[in-house]
Amino acid sequence: MKFTALISILFSPFKWLRKIRGFRLVYTPLIAIVLFTVVMGIILGTLHLQEKNQQEAALFRELSFAKQRIQLRFANNLEAFTSINRELAATEDQVKLNKIAFEQAQALALSNHEIIKIISLNQNLQNQWMAPQGSKNSNWIGNTQNSQASTSALNSTVELSKITGRAAFSKFMSLDIPSQDPLAKESSIVFWQVVPNIVGGEAIGYLAVLYSTQGVLDIIPSDLKAHYRFTLLADDERILSISSDRGTPKRSFSNQTSLDIGVLSPNLTLRIDTYPPPTNLTFRMLIGVLLGLSAFVIWSLWSVLKQMQVRQEAEASLRKETSFRNAMENSTPVGIRAHDMDKRITYVNRAFCEMTGWNPEKLIGLKPPFPFWPDARREELSEKMNRALNSEVVSKKGIEGAILRRNGTLIETRTFIAPLINEKGKQTGWVTSLIDISEPKKIREELAASQDRFTTVLEGLDAAVSVVDLETNELLFANRFYRENFGNDSKGHFKLAGDINTIKTLHDIAEDMHESAPSIPASFLYQESESEEIQLSEDGNHWYEVRRRVIPWVDGELAQLQIATDITIRKEAEELARQQEERMQFTSRLTTMGEMASSLAHELNQPLSAISNYCMGVAKRLDGNIDPNLNKEVLPALEKASEQAHRAGTIIQRIRGFVKRSEPQRKTSSIADIINDAVGLVEIEANRHRLSIESNIAANLREVSLDPVLILQVLVNLLKNGLDSMREAYPLSSRWSAPPVKISADLDTNIFPAMLRIRVTDSGGGIAESVIERMFEPFFSTKTDGMGMGLNICRSIIESHHGRLWASNIMDSEHTKLVGCTFTILLPIESSDSIGNA
Template sequence: MKKQVPLSNWLLKPLRWIRKIRGFRLVYTPLVYTPLMAIVIFTAVMGVILGTLQLQEKNQQEAALFRELVFAKQRIQLRFNSNADSLLAISRELAASNDEMKVRANALQQAETLLGDEHEIRKLFWLNKNNEVQWVAQANRNKKDLGLGDGQSAEQINLVKESLRKTINISQATGQPAYSQFVALDDKQVDPIVREKRIIFWQVVPISNGLDNLGVIAALYSTQGILDVIPAELKAQYRFTLMTDNDRVLAISSDRDTPKRAFSNQTSLDIGVLSPNLTLRIDTYPAPTNLTFRMLVGVVLGLSAFVIWSLWSVLKQMQVRQEAEANLKAETNFRNAMEDSTPVGIRGHAMDGRITYVNKAFCEMTGWEEKDLIGLKPPFPFWPEDKKDAQEEQMNLALNPKHYHEMKEGIRGIIVRHDGSPIDTRTFIAPLVNEKGIQNGWVTTVIDITESTKVREKLAASQERFITVLEGLDAAVSVVSIETGALLFANRFYRERFGDDSKGHFDLVGGQMAHHAMQELTEESSDQNPGIPPSALYQESESEEIQLIGDSSKWYEVRRRFIPWVDESLAQLLIATDITARKESDELTRQQEEKMQFTSRLTTMGEMASSLAHELNQPLSAISNYCMGVAKRLQGSTEVDIPRDILPALEKASEQAVRAGTIIQRIRGFVKRSELQRKLCSIADIINDAVGLVEIEANRHRLSIVSSVTENLPEVPVDPVLVLQVLVNLLKNALDSMREAYPSSSRWSAPPVKITADLDTSTFPAMLRIQVSDTGGGISEAVIERMFEPFFSTKAEGMGMGLNICRSIIESHHGRLWAKNQMDAERTKLSGCTFTILLPLESSESRETENERNSQTKPS
């Protein structure tokens, strides 16, 4: 059945249209209905009345117009019929009489009488059977021609005669009166302003006695004269137009213009059997002003404007209220949209627990429709059958104002969907307070935690598998809190080796001092970046090899890093792998390398033997010469000032002798084989010994060595002989690079080989840094990658063990050795190479001793 639309909806459409234009938001109340309906009804009634009057007046005007048109048509047709009868009478009289003179006089008199009564006929002609003019009847008898008037061209006269000839042929062929086509004539008078264009046509009536054709009567019609048949009073009220069937205007009663909405009508004229098709059109002139009708329209418009103004005033007064209601509606729509779009189910309860509201998400969650849930009281149908009592008791407890604060973490429960499938939920309850601050119900939010529960279970299973893997590792894995120092996690390997406390963890990272240093570093980083742990703390440190001294000395490879723990606190993760077996193997390898180092030192001394012999001869010869000179001087001189001359010579001889002894002592110490014996040494002394050993060869090749040692450097626990061997080897390599880069003639101006010693504070803890730099040709990248490999050498006579032994010596001191090329100022080519040595400031044994000392002093 089609739904009926209330009438008020149709009546309110104009007001809605006004509201769209003006931007008003209206609330349709009876206060608005009353003036609105009054406007609509009044306007409708007055519109009907005015429309009826207008339509009635229009119908009356059209009826009067039609009557006048029919009257004019009848007048014209009667005139043509009368003219036709008169012409037929004249033709019959000419055909029946034998007295030509008498007939001609009578016919001419009848014709003139006809011309005097009818204005549309301009002339009458009697033409015999040879088309010769017998007489002409016209109003102006001074003209004896066709009556075309002055000023007509020969072309127009021929056109009129040709039209007459064709009409005569048609009439004689049919034996009936015939009409010609319309011919337009231009009257060219002296004054071109009064020039007139006339349209004429012929009517031909045949003259016949039944057997012979005796000629014709030709009447010359003027189309303008046809309109003269219409009474003058009609032409004063209407405009008549004579047209052909193709809307060609033949004559018009007046040149006055008609209004745009003038009434008009037209009809066809039937003036004869063989007549042309003529149409008579009638148009109305503007009617006189209808003051009464206009006053009525003005009154209606004025009253409508007054009522609209009154309604507008009411609407303006209601605007504030309408805006408030619109804002409330928008807020309500926004709240409904929020409630419908949220994935959290929302229920509203009365104080007795009855459901008063459910949102779309809750209906989708449970599969129940809103109409099935509104008004239900506990127990609800979406509770499991076996848990309804427990959940009802739990809900009653939560809805109690005294206890609902205790359930801020929500209520864990199960909801059964309409199809029977269960889902895990967590429900939160809050009081529902109205605008007066009075609680009138409860609102509960229900969250589906089925997926999160499954994810939690999967995470628990994954964690269990991960812990199983960690328990099976043959490495100690431990996590210690940075703040408290408590052991947070330890796997089976750690517990078997170090127990269930964090002592073993700290022993592997450097004892309690390391723990305090980590705490201070963390606090400083937190102060610089509050709330955000520094990213550098989470980078994994390089592996370290730690030896624990105890019942059984064990070596461990330790890797550690800082990690955020599950409670967002900072913790340290440590992975320690037992490398005792590998260290024992490395010790055997080290012993073999020591033998190779001894052999290398002997080889180095062999290379230096010739230089040493040459250099030692010079100071010894000087000593000999000084001594011989002194002896001769003393023997042959009796002067008292002899001691002043002798003393400087003796001092120089003594210096040269000391220098020769020092060189020999250093050579003996270098050649002598010794075990790795650490002792606290000054790195400046070791560097000076190295420079003294190599400086002889440098001077021989016109090169120089410059040393730079930072003041107040701490003593380091090293084997001085082995470290001296490394520095001598590196200085010799630097001199070889300088010899290849500079020719012999320019070596005195070449930059010196530099050896420096300082502290490297970029590492933690700080380390001693020794650098040997030259300005030679540098080392290619391919050689740098392999230069520390055994038996790899770029020298034809080299064994390829020097740099390998040097790295082994430095690594046996727990240090590092590497090489890096230098670039020139334009960074286009190599300009030398720098070898860098990093040595710890304290040995692992001293660190163990310090740890034991700290553990002994720690209170029980």
């Protein structure tokens, strides 16, 4: 110890030298910068101050000179006015003296620009004469619009002069002088000077002189006004006149002085301002070079100083970081230890020593297996540690382990391992941190067991259970049934929530309660809503019975609990029962209609047969017994009436047989004849409504085996439907331009075997998609007086012939509007027997 102290004493001077050297290296550049900046500032400031003092001295001299010139002019004028008054006051040869006085005044007014006019007034203030005469000498008192103000000011000044017995001045007046007047500029602001003519102590007259403030500045020499701007100011800093409108710089020099032009004179102030001086190029170049050199030197010294500061800051930051790391390691409850590449402990902090109960001296240098590991788990912990140290991926979850304290207490730990990399990027060991998880692990195990029991119950339910935060709309909980049917977000919850206004109301209540008192009224919580049936068509038209309740969540925020039970099977059963009931009603109505059709067929056959027999009998009696011309008109009509009555009976028989489910009475027929007969039957009604029918039958169509009466009835029904659609689409006034209802027949060769195709096309407004889907159902009709059996019977007739019947809409060229509808019939060309044999 003594040797160490001696060495320390011997080397202490070198420590002081290093400190002095460090101080010199750090602060010498800073001191140089400060000294150089101060010297340059003193030099520039001295030059600037010297120039400023010279300009201010020159400005004061010129101002004093201008003041003396103005005061001298007013003193000379007063002396001249006094001399004129003496001439006017003389008693001998008055006319001649008055003329001399006038000539003196005339000469004085013409030679002095500041004088606008001179007026001689007697004791009663009557105008004796006025100078000068001519264009300049206007009658300012009587002939201008300023006479009242001028006269009032003159009277006040005369009164003041009369009282004091001295020359007096009036206040400043701003006259409104016409712009075309040559004296407008000089005479805009004026003032009076009244000089009394005192004889024997009494004023026998007055000499009134009108001065112009602009003229006062004309007293100053022109060369002086070329270098400076002079301004006359009143008491209230009002500008009376100015020598030039030329502007002055912002940093110009200025000075002012009071003008004493008389005992009773107004308070006039004369101000002088400097104009920008001519550029001193040499001086500015000198300043520029000086500033440039100064900036370069400062930048150089500043760079050196910054480098030193960066080094000092790095050292200070390193010391601060080291102190912070030591304080953090000693204050944290997390145990920290370091290992070298041989897994030997190289460092431990205070918390790790407290965990193990061992001091640092005994822990540093130990290699696994460590003595603070439990004996029964040493192999397990060694394997975990080796696996973690040899792994290239750092585990964020850590590894669970255990520590046996020196006093025998066992604690559960979680260890996190990270590689220790030096400044060269090379690994030199590992750093491990340990946290005590004994108590949290015990609590977590208990909570996990409780959570498992609760989750098992909810997961086993055949109902969707979901909890949503009312403020953030976040899904807080969802069971298996909810996840399988609605996913892992809250969209399914709000689909089942129903009314959007109710959801918004709950959000507002949650926000109000969050902003107000933290307590939630018990009457609001646990208030279960009535069950509600919700239909969701997006996932296969499912039905759910939904119950809701507002509950406080684990974090104290309001949440909505919702339980949705799938009742789709029950709804489908109810719907199936309803459909069965409707089918029973349809069957009953069809049975009743079949019975009515049979009764009508039986009742109508006899009168139709009688009509046919009567028509034929009348035709035979009239044959050969009437005029041949009349015979050609009457007999064909009677024969057609008999034929139509017979055909009507045949139709009734066919419908009766169809109702009884008998097969059509097929025979080989021409489809062209059937279409022509149908057009002939419907064309009368079409002409009555100003509409037309156009038929287009392909040539060489072979005859087909079918029931012509039933097929004719189908075509008549479809043509009538087309006419009805045209009547709705076109008003009566514009039907002359309406396109015709078209019926066509041809072979459809796009299918095999080829089939007979019949199409009925109209140009009406088309048919709504919802109507097309149900138009062939029994008892469905869009007409107020329709029974809804026409199209159903038509399709049944076509299907009994082993054919097809359907409808399709026609769109315009832009596919934006319905412009018509087409009914298409496909019939087999061969008979059903041949089809069956084939």
